[in-house]
Amino acid sequence: MAGEGSVKVFGVQGSPFSCRVEIALKLKGVDFEYFEENLANKSPLLLKYNPVYKKVPTFVHNGNPLAESLVILEYIDETWTNFPLLPNNPYQRARARFLSKFIDDKCFPSVGKALWARDDKEAKENLKFLENELNGKKFFGGDTVGLVDIAGTCIAFWLPAIEEAVGAKLLTAKEFPKLCKWSHDYVNHPVVKEKLPPRDLLIAYFRG
Incomplete structure (x- = not known):
């Protein structure tokens, strides 16, 4: 193999x-x-x-x-072709690649700017874009974790830790209900949960 x-x-x-x-x-x-x-x-x-x-x-x-x-x-x-992370459909595959790059190139950097520089306009626009992409799905890949969900680990787990460390709140259930539910479901997925670092260590690091 x-x-x-x-x-x-x-x-x-x-x-x-x-x-x-x-x-x-x-x-x-x-x-x-x-x-x-x-x-x-x-x-x-x-x-x-x-x-x-x-x-x-x-x-x-x-x-x-x-x-x-x-x-x-x-x-x-x-x-390793078991548990595919990308969809079979060519357009959906391309879309998943686009969203993953969007998270890295635009979304997460704008989140940092919002929390440390207190300028949240761009971050909220980017988070709303991700919110709309979920469109009733449990994960970005549908019913199972896929490439975009894994790319979004920085939003689902790191963002709340940074929020707590700096005493600010960006990802709220009122403003981003789908994204908050996705975040909760993703970080509590048994495989994902096993591989995430201790949250208290992250918070201590960002406070420092």
Whole structure:
């Protein structure tokens, strides 16, 4: 089988991007060796496998390294075909890729700006866009967790922790009821829940 072989993940417990990779592998039932990195003192193996960006997550399958969490997620989905993360329909696949990039490039950065700079106009527009995408579905992928949900780990779990740390509230049930319900369902999914870091550690980190 294409998916057989050695799998290594180099990550940081507090990184939503590392967490994405671990969740995807766990959903697929893939065994992997995890290496916790200290980004202030990066390991020789991380620098060997990711000499260009020198960051986490770095994913290695049978000695072949990959960087960038969304790229890694697609590789995992194509290599281990059980529990598909992307839909079969070409348009829906393209839409899932678009939404995942939207979360990384626009949504999460605007959330940071809203909470630290107290300028929430752009963040609320972006969250409303995601709210409308759910359109009655439990997850962005339908009834099961998919690529967009995993990409949205930073919204579902990291955003509430940051809100608590800085004493602000952006993602409210009144303004974003679908997104709040999705967030609750996603972080309480048994596989996802197992791979999320301790919330109190995240809050302490952001307070610092």
